[in-house]
Amino acid sequence: MKVQFLIFFLVAVRCQATESVLDLFPEFKQAIGGLQTRIDGLQTRIDGLERENKVLKAEVDRLGGGNVAFSSYMTEASANSQSASLTTGSTIKFDRTETNYGNGYSRSTGKFTAPSTGVYGFSWTFCVDSRTSDGGAWKYGEYGTQLMKGNSVIGLLHADTETRGDDACSTGFVIEYVSKGTEVYLRNIYDHTGKILSKMNQTRTTFSGWKLYQ
Template sequence: MMKASICLFAVLVVALSKSDLLTGETKINAPVTSIDNDSSVPTHCDGTLIKEILLKQDMSQALLLTNFNVLQVMTDVQRLKKEIRHLNKENVDLRNQLTPLLNKSSDPREPIAFYAYFSNDFKSMPKGSTFVFDVVETNLGNGYNKATGIFTAPSSGLYAFTWTVQAAGKHVVQPINSNSQYGEINAALMQNGAVKGVIVADTETKYDMDTATAFVVLETKVGDQFQIAVSEWDGQGDIYSNNSNGRTSFSGFRVS
């Protein structure tokens, strides 16, 4: 009688080992109604059979737990992949922002100098306009931006700047038969939006020309921005920038 009870317990354990541990549902292929009438149930068993049944149960539970762990790992991997993509995008954005600064010289021993001018003659500009010198001959330190006309100091120090404007004295009629205007313009050196020096080129008679040049020395911090702008009134007429009449230009360099 004792052996039959042990065998019945063993059979129940095998049946329960087929439970779905993840859902909590128990699935038993067939109910045990009678030990004597079920030929698949041994009429006697020993310790070896019990150990084998318990081992199978442990292996089944271990397999289910392993599957659960694999699913958890896969979920974590997907989450980490998403975070990596986000970090990569942030890295690209930061690199794009820092590249212009990294390309600029920050070593005080490296020379910093630029020289740029207008490629052609041009019409005078309204107040507040920035001169965008589009031809760059020298740009040591990569501080000058020909797309904006702005020089950004790559490092702190003492800087010297000079700029030249050539006003044209040719007759300008706009519209035809209206009052004539000759070349006249003021040009200021701006440091972070503040005026640091001003020149005026003004022609008074037909076919006259007038050139103005300035030179200033300024204490500068890294990142300071410099540009030439029309500061006081709207300009008028034409401005020269050619090899025959002179170039309208902007240049600067670090002294120390």
Template sequence: MKTYVSCIVLVVLCSSAVKALSKDWAYFYLKTACSLMGNSGGVQYPTSDSRVIAFQAKANKRLVNIPRHHAVKFGHIIINKGGGYDSRTGKFTAPVAGVYFFDWTIVTDNGDEFNTDIVKNGAVFGTNLCRVRLVSTNEKPCTATARIEMKRGDKVWIRVTDNGKDAHMTISTFGGHKL
């Protein structure tokens, strides 16, 4: 009787709650139990590729005089679903393979210049040129986007192209998500 009740509980779990599981180990054990019991009732099991992967970070300090080809570190994480963004390095590491969409905004003012590239594993995939005239009293946001195909473990970051003279904190951002 005890085995029969356990099977009923697992069948109920298999048919109604598999999609809601977020822990890989729980998913693995439940999927294994369901397949051992012959569950072929059309349950669509989630894959690691179906989890949400998204991040958004902003500068937590003024970005001043960053040397050529150094990573821009957006130190304040707003969202980091999937855990791919590392604020210490400024780099996003793809937890799963796929095509990712990235955007980054640099905000300068009063004659400042802050030019950046988006880089995957050392190769440039896009550029964002941001320069404001000296006579301007307004801030200028410069935004660029990129769609990049990535393998699991590939890294993407924003780096300074030539000279990261001065950019505003809190409104300079870097984000992305898996399509």
């Protein structure tokens, strides 16, 4: 009986010699075909996600355009020095930086040069003291500043103590489209009284900016 079964099996295999092995097992062939269909579907989804990822990455690059941000302030020594030397139209310099991503801000010139074109936000806080020197006579403190983009005025700020023996701070904020290579800076706009106030243990006179999008 066993010999007869073996002969029958060999004959059956020989008869199927021209067919694939999977044809001998139709249920396996059907299952593998189903798996292939699912794999093709998953590949289509993967291709679609990769295309979406490329689009999103391009949009992020367009909006960000690289990390650009700076935050600077004036030391007490610099505040005292500039208080004595600033004239109308002088550029105000901030000699310390907390951050300077993109290396756009120069402490030596006091100017920010845009590393790339885009929309930027700029903020500055200017503080004044009623005295012209520490321990000096109480007078009035008053300064006016302009935020410049190249040779154009894009922001104005006025800080005034109003009374003797007082100090005051004012803050300005501007959003502006800036082309690559354009300088943005602060300048003094009239003869001032008192002195710039910027002390580590009291308050800081600051200038900051960052890129919002391309």
